[in-house]
Amino acid sequence: MTTRVEKKPSTTKRMLWMILGVVLLIALIVGIKALLIVRMIHGMPKPAPFTVSTTTASEQPWQPSLSAVGTLRAARGADLAMDVAGLVTGVNLTSGQDVKQGQVLVQLRDGDDVAQLQQLEAAAQLSQLTFERARKQLAVQAISKADYDTAAADLKAKQAAVAQQQVVVAKKQLRAPFAGRAGIITVSPGAYLSAGTTIVTVQQLDPLFVDFYVPQSELGRLQVGQVVNMKLDAYAGRSFSGKLNAINPKVDPGTRNVQVEATVPNHDKALTPGMFAKVSVDAGSQQRQLTLPQAAIVYNPYGDTVYVVQPSKGKDDKGQPLPSTVKQTFVTVGDTRGDQVAIVKGIEAGTVVVTSGQIKLKNDAPIAIDNSVQPADSAHPAPQEN
Structure with a gap:
């Protein structure tokens, strides 16, 4: 009687089938998840613009243009003081007044000096008459040449004494050296002033200078005569224009900057020396x-x-x-x-x-x-x- 033997799969084949099944299961799960994520992304609202x-x-x-920061400076300005000490007898000036060149601003007591000047002028006039008489007498040989020379020398000495005394009298007056605007004056008649004491400042306000600095690398773009535009915080919305009139021939070795000077008209006296300004120089063609x-x-x-x-x-x-x-x-x-x-x-x-x-x-x-x-x-x- 024949016996039937049943063949069973080997252990290796069973393991392979098991692994394949697990892989397929994982792939299925991943696919389902991916599909859900894709659907979720498509379902999400797009970001608003x-x-x-x-x-x-x-x-x-x-x-x-070249931009810089500048400072306004008067074309001419001076702090005035007396050469000699003395008692103030007259103040012909009010604070902020416009003055003319040569105008007497402050007068010191000069009665003694004026009297001495008049005495010297009288002596000089007498010496002048004596000299004229000697010149005529010399023409007809009525006097010697030595007498004539003595009369001429005396006349020159008397005239020199008059000129010297005129200087002394002039020192008792404080005059405006140029036309401009006076500052604040606090001196009153009766006050005693010492020599060298500053009494008042006078500034010429038209035109004004503006000083500013530019780097040496920009020096080649600057030329005398270029247009300079200027703005100030004190006058918002207003622009002032002028001309570049000087470039310092020396570069500052510490900063490597060069000083530049421009002239700005100031007919309405709106600008004041010492003001801060924003400067722009038109450098080159448009x-x-x-x-x-x-x-x-x-x-x-x-x-x-x-x-x-x-x-x-x-x-x-x-x-x-x-x-x-x-x-x-x-x-x-x-x-x-x-x-x-x-x-x-x-x-x-x-x-x-x-x-x-x-x-x-x-x-x-x-x-x-x-x-x-x-x-x-x-x-x-x-x-x-x-």
Whole structure:
């Protein structure tokens, strides 16, 4: 009788089938999870576009200039004092008064000196008559040449004494050395003044000088006769213009700056010596530059950038146009002027860039444009009062 033997799968095959089953189970679970995640992502609402403001880069006339800080100085100014001591008998001046050249401002007591001057003048007149008589007598040889020479020498001595006394009398008067405006005077008649004591200042206010410094690297851009524009905090919204009239021939070895002097008309006497001024020198001919508001530039250590607006591409599932996006672009900036900055390289005229809201942007970020409020973009901004 034949016995039937049943064959059983080997242990290795059973292990392989078990591993295959586990792998298939894991793959199934992963697939289900991935499908759920994809459905969840598609079901999530898309992020709303970021609201920004934009502007279009355009070319504008640009006057190259050098900026500096200056100080106003009178064309002529002096602190006046007496050469001699004495008692004040007259003050022909009020504080802030405009004075003429040679005008007597303060008078010291000079009665004794004037009396002595009159005495010397009388002696000089007598000596003059004596000399004239001697000259006529010498012509007819009525006197010797020695007598004539004595009369001539006496006349010169008497005239010299008169001139010396006139100087003494003049020292008792304080006169304006030039036309200008007087400062505050506190001297009154009856006061005693010592020699050398400052009494009043006189400043010539038209024109005025403005002194400022520029780096030696900019020296080649300066020329005598260039237009100088000046603004002061005391006169917001008003600009003063003048001419560059002198450049110091020596560069300061400590700062490597050179001193420059300009002349500014001051017909209405609005400017005062010592005032602080913001100076701008027109250096070179006018050019055309591509400009943007400074607010549009994102300044970074690795380079300056702007966000360029990319037009909408395509439509969404509902047939609505997709929002515009942005692309970060590196630019090379040049000189600045007020609220504007010149763009040397990176974008072209007509490029639309973001001017506000850049902090929340990145490449390909969707945006919504709202230009109801624009950043400052003035070439010559002025302070605004609320």
